Amino acid sequence: MTPISSDTVLAAQRRSAELETRIAQDPSEFRILTGDRPTGPLHLGHYFGTLANRVRLQQLGVELFVLVADYQVLTDRDIAENLPEHVDGLIADYLAVGIDPGKSTVFAHSAVPALNQLLLPFLSLVSVAELQRNPTVKEEIEASRRSSVSGLMFTYPVHQAADILFCKADLVPVGKDQLPHLEITRTVARRFNERYGPVFPIPDALLSPVPHLLGLDGQKMSKSRGNAIALSLTADETARRIRSARTDSRRRITYEPETRPEVANLVRLTALCQDRDPHEVAEEVGDGGASALKRLAVEAVNEFLRPIRAGRAAHLADRAHLRQILASGNERAAAIADQTLREVRAAMKTAY
Incomplete structure (x- = not known):
């Protein structure tokens, strides 16, 4: 992965400070997209790295969309076979740490067809070389210990762009190591607007101070390594x-x-x-x-x-309630995605 320059980090930090000031003044001005892949229970690294910040922003009054990225685990058959259990557990984790479905929208990839339909026009805006250079793809290849990845995993960065842009999110909370991950979304938004007309905001990174927690074995904290303290442990x-x-x-x-x-x-x-x-x-x-x-x-x-x-x-203990929360979030996300897709079709002149 190409190292992130200190100038890039400093610029992101200055911009984030400006954004935090604006959030404090008028949180309703912003919409945030964040989320997780349902691959098992979340752990303390997730809590201190992202979950606590999501709850903080929600309580401030920022509009928060929280994605259960179920389509992005289909490359792992073992996880995919236990997907319903993992999805229930993920929603339970969200609720337990303070995500309020009355204030935030919790939804799943698989339930929002219009979001996923944005993937096709977005893919036309990036090159194969850009996808190959993307740090997300490189990390997935390394983590999977494979010499190549599936087409689904290869398009992950553009799918992530669809996640962010379908609801026209203008802020994405990230740590400094994730700054390159957001850049392809910004690139897609700029190129679409230049080619077809202004439809999408150019989302900003909201750089948060993420405490660097190692796993209990001294290595990077990870669900797959078994070196984390899951929120679900006794x-x-x-x-x-x-x-x-x-x-x-x-x-x-x-x-x-x-x-x-x-x-x-x-x-x-x-x-x-x-x-x-x-x-x-x-x-x-x-x-x-x-x-x-x-x-x-x-x-x-x-x-x-x-x-x-x-x-x-x-x-x-009440899985029906968990599914109802997800169903309500899916319905709201789908309505927004449908409207965005209509705007995209009109801009592309494919609204026949």
């Missing part, structure tokens, strides 16, 4: 995961992310769950060593997850 399962976390041999606990990444990761996780400064947490543990740090982390994480677990279990 208190005992969480404790076992944390006790098995990798640390180092130094007795005194300090917060030094560059030289002690595994220890710093547990300190950071504890601090996030307790809404404290990580240096303060490290000082509290002091010479207690890794065992004392892990005890504190277990206590902090389990206390933080307690209401989320309870809410998630309650929502999963």
Whole structure:
């Protein structure tokens, strides 16, 4: 992947600061698209990386669209076979952390035909070379450990553009590493408007400070690696995961992310769950060593997850209600997508 230049990041940070000011002044001015692939329970990396920010923006009054990207998991047969269970679990996770279906629209790819129909004209606006260079495709190839990818996975970046543009979202919350992922959507919107006339806004990245949480094995946190703390884990399962976390041999606990990444990761996780400064947490543990740090982390994480677990279990006990929430969101998203597709057809002169 091409490294992101510091100038690009600084420009995105300045723009995001401006956008946050405007959001505070008039949140109703903005529409945000975000979402997840239903590949299993969300974890604390998701919570602190994206979910908490979604709830914050929702509470401010920004119009939020949350996508259950079920079409984007069809390349994995094992996951696809358990898709209904994963979709229910994902919606339960959303509700448990504070996504309010009365304020936000939760919907699924497969239920919004007009969204997916935008993929065809959008594909005509990008080259094969641009798709091959896209970091999303490169990451998927690496993650799948395959020498090639399916056509569906190859078109993922343009499908993502359809996700964002069908509802004319003008903001997409991302971390700095995801800035290149949004660029193809901006490219598609610009090229469509130039070729056919102004239909789409050019969406901005809303760069949020995403805390860098490693997995408990010191590697990148991932569902597939089994190194994350899922929101659905029991208190005992969480404790076992944390006790098995990798640390180092130094007795005194300090917060030094560059030289002690595994220890710093547990300190950071504890601090996030307790809404404290990580240096303060490290000082509290002091010479207690890794065992004392892990005890504190277990206590902090389990206390933080307690209401989320309870809410998630309650929502999963009424799966009919989960499906109704999704059905309502699907209906609203489909109506918006139908209107956008009508505008696209008129602009392309294909409204016969």
